[in-house]
Amino acid sequence: MNQKIILQNVSKRYRIGKSSLNIRSLFKNKKSEEKFHWAVKDINFNLGAGEALGIIGPNGAGKTTILKLLSRVTFPTSGKIELNGRYSALIELGAGFHPDLSGRENVFLNGTILGMRKAEIEKRFDQIVDFAGIEKYIDTPVKRYSSGMYARLGFSVAAHVDPEILIVDEVLAVGDMAFQKKCYDRMLNLIRNGTTLVFVSHNMRAIQKVCSRSIVLYRGTMAYEGSSSDATAEYSNILRKAASENSETELENLSDGIGQRIMTQKAIIEKVEIYRDDGLPCHSYQSGETALVRAYVKFLESAQSPVIACSIRDPEGLIVYDFTTEWAQIKTPDFEANTKAIIEFPLELNLSSGTYQLGVNLAYKDLSRYYDRIDRALDFAVSSSSGSRGISDLKANIKIMNESGNPL
Amino acid sequence: MYSGQQKISFFNYKELLFAWTSRIIRARYQQSILGGLWAIVQPIATVLIFTVVFSYFLKVDTGKVPYIVFSYTAMVPWLFFSTSINEMVESIVSNMNLVAKIYFPREILVFSTLLARLVDFLIAFVLLIILIIIYKVPVNLPVWLFIPVILVCQISLALGIGFFASSINVFFRDIKHVFTLIMQLWLYATPIIYPISIVPEKFKNIYFLNPMVGIIEGYRAILLYGKMPDISFVFSLIISVVVLLLGYTFFKKIEFRFADII
Numbered sequence: 001m002n003q004k005i006i007l008q009n010v011s012k013r014y015r016i017g018k019s020s021l022n023i024r025s026l027f028k029n030k031k032s033e034e035k036f037h038w039a040v041k042d043i044n045f046n047l048g049a050g051e052a053l054g055i056i057g058p059n060g061a062g063k064t065t066i067l068k069l070l071s072r073v074t075f076p077t078s079g080k081i082e083l084n085g086r087y088s089a090l091i092e093l094g095a096g097f098h099p100d101l102s103g104r105e106n107v108f109l110n111g112t113i114l115g116m117r118k119a120e121i122e123k124r125f126d127q128i129v130d131f132a133g134i135e136k137y138i139d140t141p142v143k144r145y146s147s148g149m150y151a152r153l154g155f156s157v158a159a160h161v162d163p164e165i166l167i168v169d170e171v172l173a174v175g176d177m178a179f180q181k182k183c184y185d186r187m188l189n190l191i192r193n194g195t196t197l198v199f200v201s202h203n204m205r206a207i208q209k210v211c212s213r214s215i216v217l218y219r220g221t222m223a224y225e226g227s228s229s230d231a232t233a234e235y236s237n238i239l240r241k242a243a244s245e246n247s248e249t250e251l252e253n254l255s256d257g258i259g260q261r262i263m264t265q266k267a268i269i270e271k272v273e274i275y276r277d278d279g280l281p282c283h284s285y286q287s288g289e290t291a292l293v294r295a296y297v298k299f300l301e302s303a304q305s306p307v308i309a310c311s312i313r314d315p316e317g318l319i320v321y322d323f324t325t326e327w328a329q330i331k332t333p334d335f336e337a338n339t340k341a342i343i344e345f346p347l348e349l350n351l352s353s354g355t356y357q358l359g360v361n362l363a364y365k366d367l368s369r370y371y372d373r374i375d376r377a378l379d380f381a382v383s384s385s386s387g388s389r390g391i392s393d394l395k396a397n398i399k400i401m402n403e404s405g406n407p408l
Numbered sequence: 409m410y411s412g413q414q415k416i417s418f419f420n421y422k423e424l425l426f427a428w429t430s431r432i433i434r435a436r437y438q439q440s441i442l443g444g445l446w447a448i449v450q451p452i453a454t455v456l457i458f459t460v461v462f463s464y465f466l467k468v469d470t471g472k473v474p475y476i477v478f479s480y481t482a483m484v485p486w487l488f489f490s491t492s493i494n495e496m497v498e499s500i501v502s503n504m505n506l507v508a509k510i511y512f513p514r515e516i517l518v519f520s521t522l523l524a525r526l527v528d529f530l531i532a533f534v535l536l537i538i539l540i541i542i543y544k545v546p547v548n549l550p551v552w553l554f555i556p557v558i559l560v561c562q563i564s565l566a567l568g569i570g571f572f573a574s575s576i577n578v579f580f581r582d583i584k585h586v587f588t589l590i591m592q593l594w595l596y597a598t599p600i601i602y603p604i605s606i607v608p609e610k611f612k613n614i615y616f617l618n619p620m621v622g623i624i625e626g627y628r629a630i631l632l633y634g635k636m637p638d639i640s641f642v643f644s645l646i647i648s649v650v651v652l653l654l655g656y657t658f659f660k661k662i663e664f665r666f667a668d669i670i
Contacts, residue, residue: 014668068508068667071509071510071511072511073507073508073509073510073511073667074664074667074668075664089509089510089511091509091510092505092509092510095505095506095509095510096431096506096510098431098435100434100435100438100439101431101434101435101438105431105434108427109427109428109431112423112424112427112428113424113427113506113510113512114510115512117423118423118427141438
């Protein structure tokens with residue numbers, strides 16, 4: 001029995017509509033129907049010491065509800081939650097901070113709310129202040145802090161609670177890159193020392209960095225569970241499915257590229273194929289070979305000069321190659337409604353050996369939305385005999401010479 | 409259903425209780441010139457108004473004790489009682505962002521609100537002692553040892569009401585207004601600005617159902633007449649303990665719904 005967190009068939013129902021009665025509804029004498037909404041349904045997972053779980057999903061998928069359940073702020077409607085060990089929840093940075101009190105006073109206040117004893121806080125006080133990097137302002141009321149300083153101090157306190165279970169909501173979006181990196185390092189450090197971590201984020205890179213396993217939530221249910229890189233890829237498929245169900249879905253910061261945008265499905269990428277230059281479909285290539293990517297697109301409505309893009313990622317989600325007609329300043333034609341088109345890209349695969357994911361997407365001319373986007377249309381493998389490592393094969397044709405330039 | 413090794417008890421959160429109490433006090437007097445002196449300004453001002461009315465306009469007989477000492481003795485515990493209840497009613501709702509985000513026993517918010525007012529009470533009590541000395545009221549120090557018992561009784565009553573009111577206020581914000589009204593009426597139903605002797609005999613039975621009567625009369629008996637409280641205090645004590653137990657049980661039963669409603 002080494003499990004730190006066990007969730008069994010956990011569901012949470014909220015009542016929607018009017019939350020409480022008032023005089024007017026009493027006099028109406030009409031029993032208004034109670035409506036319910038399942039925020040999360042049948043969630044199951046177990047985590048042991050030193051394990052980290054990422055939770056991803058679009059807005060309203062139930063991520064925050066799970067965090068609230070894990071931190072005991074709210075209770076499940078049904079199911080069982082077991083938490084073994086001292087936990088610290090970071091759902092909001094600087095919870096309980098009072099604007100009029102100094103940074104010092106707030107560190108103690110926030111620390112006690114998170115369950116630390118006064119003596120423990122005193123022992124770690126210098127570390128906390130040092131981590132936040134605000135030594136100079138520690139006796140200033142926090143209302144005079146910048147939002148970045150405020151968040152840094154908040155994270156710093158929570159990260160020094162030394163919890164057995166740490167629950168982190170997407171709160172690291174604040175702060176500069178250097179501080180974010182510090183936060184991720186701190187989380188990794190805690191995991192190595194046996195802390196169980198649950199991390200909710202829209203930042204796929206961060207999730208992949210910190211968590212080995214992830215679940216994808218969609219409409220309150222677990223749509224996928226697996227390795228973080230697979231979950232990230234699966235997430236885009238789920239978004240795509242969602243987009244075809246109801247017309248518009250928000251695409252959260254799916255890694256880089258065109259950030260938080262919308263998929264309209266007014267044009268659909270029906271099929272993506274990859275061929276060798278002799279015309280045969282093939283999924284494994286020699287480094288340096290040319291592959292032909294062909295995408296079949298169906299336009300449901302007319303599209304004016306859409307931006308066509310293709311990307312290649314490694315299994316960690318790192319973008320190896322990204323191409324768009326916008327960056328290349330290629331003018332694409334206009335397409336009529338109910339027409340089909342075939343798009344071809346020949347790609348010179350100067351890649352190191354490994355597997356890669358090919359993605360294709362189609363965006364509006366002004367880049368405001370996507371027609372369709374598939375981050376992982378297909379996988380292919382590259383093998384290389386050059387003995388190089390990394391992601392690209394730059395064909396180092398090594399020569400070794402003496403001083404006068406003669407080969408040795 | 410939750411389970412697991414970590415049982416959260418009020419005791420584990422003792423430090424949070426004190427930290428939160430000191431947060432309330434410090435925040436209250438931050439950027440204020442008089443600071444803690446405000447704790448005595450309010451009872452003095454109230455008592456001065458009633459002194460003018462009842463010593464000059466409508467003469468009230470308070471025996472050998474001057475009216476100002478007579479009413480201040482009751483006004484200090486009363487203001488502690490009424491102010492803390494009015495503040496406790498809102499203690500959950502006004503910290504909703506915390507309640508919705510972090511788990512800790514919610515009764516800490518209620519209890520610390522009361523404790524923060526206890527500090528004001530103690531400051532005002534020091535002035536009461538000074539008044540007693542200035543006006544040469546005879547003092548019987550051994551009976552003063554009973555004051556903590558009255559204080560605990562009063563705190564139990566206030567806390568019990570505070571638990572009830574603060575949890576219902578989460579669901580119906582009307583409670584806040586209801587309690588402002590109740591506390592105003594309650595002041596006149598308790599012998600604070602007048603002596604109990606002017607209450608007509610035929611109402612006395614109902615009058616003593618008010619647990620604050622025994623408590624206020626208890627303070628006066630000890631501080632002004634050097635006597636132990638009479639039997640009506642025992643009744644107040646029983647009522648207070650029952651109210652506290654009921655209030656706390658109710659609060660714990662309903663507590664888990666706060667975060668969803670807020």
